[in-house]
Amino acid sequence: MLRRIILVGASLAAVGQAYSLSASPPTESFDIPTNLSVGGMFAQADWVVKLVMIGLIIASVVTWTVFIAKHVELRKAHREADAMLSTLTKTRSLAELSATADNNELIRQVREEISQSVDALQDHDGLKERIISRFDRYEALIARKMTQGVTILATIGATAPFVGLFGTVWGIMNAFIGIAEKQTTNLAVVAPGIAEALLATALGLVAAIPAVVIYNHFARQIAAHRATVSDSAAALLRLVSRDLSRGMLPAGEA
Secondary structure, eight states: OHHHHHHHHHHHHHHHHHHHHHHSOOOOOOOOOOOOSHHHHHHHSOHHHHHHHHHHHHHHHHHHHHHHHHHHHHHHHHHHHHHHHHHHHTOSSGGGSOGGGGGSHHHHHHHHHHHHTGGGTTOHHHHHHHHHHHHHHHHHHHHHHHHTTTHHHHHHHHHHHHHHHHHHHHHHHHHHHHHHHHTOOOHHHHHHHHHHHHHHHHHHHHHHHHHHHHHHHHHHHHHHHHHHHHHHHHHHHHHHHHHHHHTOHHHHHO
């Protein structure tokens, strides 16, 4: 009897041990990334996500390059336009303009039109219309010149978030594929892949937000510069009108 009890106990112990082994989680080892820094996540990311990140980094570099170059250009143009406007508002006639002022494109356009209309100076209205036409074309040229390189900021600001989102979607898709292949929902296994994917969205925002802000800033600066050029053109047209009324224009230009 005692022998039977011992055999039954041993059998139950063996069954319990077998059940515990079958119920325990698999001891398969997973390759879990340990470097979760920005550089580490970039190095471990899928090649598509890497291309997205590289493109966004290049877009960010382009944004700040345009900002520095265009800031210097606009600052110089503003300084020259303000100085010319101040000079024109203090001048009574074209003859009083200094020789250095002839380097200004507006003044050069006026003198060129007067020179070409020397046999039709009695037609005051016609001369003014032709000068205004030249001013309009010059202002359009200024607008095209000032907006060169700025429009790319609008493109970056509009597309960078979606490019980053594409990288995120691609990375999360790969993370779910990894879940299916490894047959585990262990957060430590899938979290690094999801973090790498979200890094693409972060870089998209890093590229887009400064681009939008800088574009709006330059749009205001260019509008202000065009207004200053327009004020200078109006002041110069008043000088021509005064000289025409005084009958001084032919003598002054001769």
